[in-house]
Amino acid sequence: MIPYLLRILVKAVVTIFAIVSVTFIATRMSGNPIDTFLGDGLTAEGREELIRYFQLDRSLGEQYLAFLRGALSGEFGLSFVDRRPVTEVVAERLWPSAQLLLASVVFTILVSIPLGVLAAIYRKSWVGSAVMVIAFAGYAVPSFILAIVMILTFSYWLNWLPVVGNGTALHFIMPTIAMSGVLIAALTRFTRNAMLDVLGQDFIRTARAKGLGEARVVLRHGLGNAGVTVISVIGLQIAGLAAAGSVVVESIFSWPGIGQLLVNSAIGRDYPVLQFGVIAVAVAVVAINAVTDIAYALADPRIRLARS
Amino acid sequence: MASIADTAAPRRFRIGQTDLIQKIAIATALILFACALFAPLIAPYDPLAQSLLSRLRPPMGFDRYASGHYTGTDELGRDVLSRALYGLRLTLTLAFAGAVIGLAIGGTLGLIAGLRRGWVEDTIMSLVDMQIAIPFTLVALLILSLFGSSLTVLVLVLGIAGWEQYARIVRAEVRKLGALPFIEAARAAGAGPVYTARHHVLPNIVSPLVVQFTLAVSNIVILESTLSFLGLGVQPPQPSLGSMVGLGRDYMPTAPWIVLTPAALIVALTFSVQILGDWLRDRADVRLRDR
Numbered sequence: 001m002i003p004y005l006l007r008i009l010v011k012a013v014v015t016i017f018a019i020v021s022v023t024f025i026a027t028r029m030s031g032n033p034i035d036t037f038l039g040d041g042l043t044a045e046g047r048e049e050l051i052r053y054f055q056l057d058r059s060l061g062e063q064y065l066a067f068l069r070g071a072l073s074g075e076f077g078l079s080f081v082d083r084r085p086v087t088e089v090v091a092e093r094l095w096p097s098a099q100l101l102l103a104s105v106v107f108t109i110l111v112s113i114p115l116g117v118l119a120a121i122y123r124k125s126w127v128g129s130a131v132m133v134i135a136f137a138g139y140a141v142p143s144f145i146l147a148i149v150m151i152l153t154f155s156y157w158l159n160w161l162p163v164v165g166n167g168t169a170l171h172f173i174m175p176t177i178a179m180s181g182v183l184i185a186a187l188t189r190f191t192r193n194a195m196l197d198v199l200g201q202d203f204i205r206t207a208r209a210k211g212l213g214e215a216r217v218v219l220r221h222g223l224g225n226a227g228v229t230v231i232s233v234i235g236l237q238i239a240g241l242a243a244a245g246s247v248v249v250e251s252i253f254s255w256p257g258i259g260q261l262l263v264n265s266a267i268g269r270d271y272p273v274l275q276f277g278v279i280a281v282a283v284a285v286v287a288i289n290a291v292t293d294i295a296y297a298l299a300d301p302r303i304r305l306a307r308s
Numbered sequence: 309m310a311s312i313a314d315t316a317a318p319r320r321f322r323i324g325q326t327d328l329i330q331k332i333a334i335a336t337a338l339i340l341f342a343c344a345l346f347a348p349l350i351a352p353y354d355p356l357a358q359s360l361l362s363r364l365r366p367p368m369g370f371d372r373y374a375s376g377h378y379t380g381t382d383e384l385g386r387d388v389l390s391r392a393l394y395g396l397r398l399t400l401t402l403a404f405a406g407a408v409i410g411l412a413i414g415g416t417l418g419l420i421a422g423l424r425r426g427w428v429e430d431t432i433m434s435l436v437d438m439q440i441a442i443p444f445t446l447v448a449l450l451i452l453s454l455f456g457s458s459l460t461v462l463v464l465v466l467g468i469a470g471w472e473q474y475a476r477i478v479r480a481e482v483r484k485l486g487a488l489p490f491i492e493a494a495r496a497a498g499a500g501p502v503y504t505a506r507h508h509v510l511p512n513i514v515s516p517l518v519v520q521f522t523l524a525v526s527n528i529v530i531l532e533s534t535l536s537f538l539g540l541g542v543q544p545p546q547p548s549l550g551s552m553v554g555l556g557r558d559y560m561p562t563a564p565w566i567v568l569t570p571a572a573l574i575v576a577l578t579f580s581v582q583i584l585g586d587w588l589r590d591r592a593d594v595r596l597r598d599r
Contacts, residue, residue, distance in 0.1 A: 015438050022447075026454055140578040142530045144537045145571045148553060148560070152568075156561045244445035248534055262446065263538055266453035274453055278446045286441050 005294060012290040019282045023275050024067050028060060076276040081268060086276040090258060096166055097257030100250070101242055103172050104179040105234070112184050113230065116191020117223060120199060123192070131188065138185025143245050147178040147252045164254040175253045179245045183238055190233040194226035228299050235292025239285045333583035340396065340577050347397040351390035352376060355547050359385035364563045380565040382556065392569045395547040396577070402459075402466055402548075403528040407521050409467025410528075414474025415517065419509070421475065422482025423501050432475065439472040448531070452540045462532070462541055469531055470524045477520055481513040515588075522585035526578050533574050549574045 058066070070076060076086045119131035154161040154174065162171055198204065199222050207217045243259075250259035258277060265274040343350065353376075363385040365374040374381060379389040421432040448465050455461045485491055485508075494508050533550030535541035542548035544555065549570040556566035 011434075011437070014434070015441055018438055019442060023450060026450060029454075136582070137579075140526070140582050141575055142534055142578070144534055144550075144553065145574060148557070148567055148571060152560060152564055156564075240441070240443045243443040247445050247449065248538065251538060262449055263540075266449040267539055269453060271454070274450055278450050281446055282442050285443055289441055 004297060008290050008293050008297075012286050015286050016283050019286075020068070020071055020279055021064075023278055024064055027271055027275055028063070071279075076279075077272040079273045080270045081265075081273070086272045089273055090261065090277050090280055093256060093258045093261045096255060097246055097250070097259060099166070100172070100175055100179065100246065100255060100257060103176045104183060104242060104245075105238060107176050108180045108183040108187055108238070109234070111180070112187035113191050113223075115184075116188045116230075117195055117218065119188065119192040120195035120222075121218060123196065131192070135185045135188040138181045138183075138188075141181060142248075143178050143181055144248050144252060146181050147174065147249060150174045150178065151252075166253075166255050171253075175249050175255055178249045178252070179242065182241050182245060186237050186241065187230070187233060190237075191226065191230050194229040195222055197229075198222050198226045228296065232292055232296045235295070236289055239288040243281050243285055330583055330587045333580040334587060336576055337580035337584045340573070340580065341400065343393055344397040344400040347393040351387075351393045352378070353387035353390040355386065355391040355394040356545055357386060361385065364559065366563070367565050379569045380563065382563070382566045383559055388552075388566055388569050391547040391552060392549065392573055395549040395552055395570055396573055398542060398546065399529055399532055399549045399574075399577075400525075402463060402532050402542075403525045405463045406466030406469065406528040406532070407524040409463065410470040410524055411474050411517065411521060413467065414471035415478050417471070418475035418478025419482060419505055422479040422486065423505060423509075429479075433479070436472040436475050444469050445531070445534070448535060449538075449540060452535065457540055457543050459542070462535070465535075466528050466532055470527060473520055473524065474517065477516050478513060481516060482509055485509055485512055519585055519589045522581060522588055526581040526585065529574065529578055529581070549577075 074087060078084065079086050079089050082089065115131050115134070119128045119135075122128045150161075151163055151174065155163045161174055162168070163174075165171055166175075195218075199218070204217060204221055207221045208214075212221075246257060246259035247262055248259070249255065250257045251263040254260065258281060262274060262277045262281075264270075265277065359381070362374040362377065362381055364383055365372055365377055365381045365385075367373065367380045367388075368378050377387050377389070379392070382388055382391070417432050417435070421429040448469070451465050452461060491504065491508055494504050499508070532541055532548065533553070536548045536550030537554040539551070539554055542551050544551065552570040553567050553574075556563070556570075559566050
């Protein structure tokens with residue numbers, strides 16, 4: 001058990017280290033950041049001063065070490081745009097993103113688990129096929145198209161829902177659905193497969209044989225056991241998908257979260273913010289993955305025995 | 309991390325058993341490929357030609373329809389259908405190029421990992437795990453912002469996007485094949501690793517790779533459209549389906565056709581290509597069916 005946990009932790013740390021290194025290398029490979037950003041209207045002395053200030057006159061190796069030291073003590077530099085620490089700029093975007101993420105995950109679970117169970121029970125009838133078509137559509141329709149079509153329908157034509165911002169509960173409806181499309185597709189499919197696996201096993205036949213009602217067999221014995229797999233999928237898949245989805249959805253709906261900040265920084269070339277934002281989100285995803293892995297191993301002894 | 313992620317790999321199911329759906333989808337995919345290939349011949353107008361006298365005209369069948377502009381014109385009087393056809397051409401070209409690059413990188417690394425074992429394999433598979441763990445859209449944002457959104461950079465980004473899937477498939481197939489007697493026989497007969505790979509392993513892993521390639525095309529279409537929609541992919545005035553949707557957003561209340569035409573093409577493309585991928589999977593090697 002301990003070696004298994006250690007391996008998960010080492011892997012997470014190595015991945016985070018790799019992300020930090022890659023973002024550093026990518027940023028430096030694209031040229032001198034001062035020239036890229038402040039190309040015109042900068043005097044030669046001013047340029048020299050800035051280069052010294054940001055220590056760009058040192059060797060790449062030294063810069064890299066300095067960057068790592070800064071990263072370890074939580075210093076990632078100042079935003080080019082509003083001259084505040086990037087950590088501060090990103091931190092104030094955290095709560096709106098978290099709200100949208102939470103709403104999407106709750107919505108996804110409420111929709112996907114019943115759908116997945118239905119698809120497993122009625123896998124040979126049209127109900128099962130219909131559910132699978134919905135799940136398939138979730139993959140094939142990109143979230144920005146889902147968002148655009150919803151905006152056209154519910155905001156411009158029917159005038160029911162607001163498009164911009166996160167002021168009221170109504171503001172949550174379209175962004176949440178747009179974020180959830182892919183998540184629902186993924187989770188429904190996994191719930192169905194996990195249920196099919198469990199429902200084919202001997203203890204389910206035993207439960208039926210001893211006269212339990214079908215609802216109890218499916219929900220208590222079936223979903224109860226499939227649940228572990230399903231929860232791990234929520235942790236592993238959803239974190240990455242949601243991070244990618246929030247970038248698109250937040251910028252469409254002008255949601256004041258990290259995703260919108262990243263797109264704006266990418267277009268406006270605010271590299272310090274973009275660099276730290278990517279690192280922060282990637283670290284969050286890796287951390288969620290590691291925690292899920294550990295929880296999964298704790299919940300199911302077969303897994304940790306099989307893997308250590 | 310690896311083995312839970314294994315079950316979490318994007319693996320599409322078949323939608324229904326209806327052959328009709330598959331036939332329609334395959335026909336749609338072929339028509340779209342043909343439209344992309346012959347866009348210069350079938351597009352009624354030059355996609356960049358502006359006509360300021362007929363701006364924001366609606367599609368056929370509506371008031372103020374400008375004859376010949378079947379799905380209307382945009383804010384500069386450019387023909388939406390022609391732009392969408394050229395956009396489709398560019399989007400599909402990028403998707404194929406990206407899928408080929410991904411195949412080249414992932415296939416090579418997967419082959420090495422499967423044949424060499426040991427620390428080489430461990431390193432490559434750790435890279436695969438990392439690629440899976442990091443949300444790629446964010447990496448794409450960073451790279452495109454740093455290196456500019458030229459088509460070269462974009463193709464490379466799209467190529468890196470899916471390499472890990474090929475690597476996993478090739479490695480798994482190679483390991484499975486490596487245990488089979490005919491590979492052992494080839495080795496015993498004195499075949500080197502390169503010879504074994506080319507003549508005994510590659511012919512046996514073609515079909516799973518074709519399936520993965522098809523699904524990758526669809527995934528890359530989505531990624532490219534999304535990046536172009538955000539303004540970080542294909543740059544104006546060159547039309548891509550995603551950037552048409554992105555730029556047309558401002559005119560949605562009054563001229564929704566600017567957005568809906570390319571959006572419909574994107575959805576038709578991703579749907580039909582994914583179903584095509586499923587169909588190929590069904591037809592591929594029997595061993596694939598239970599994976």
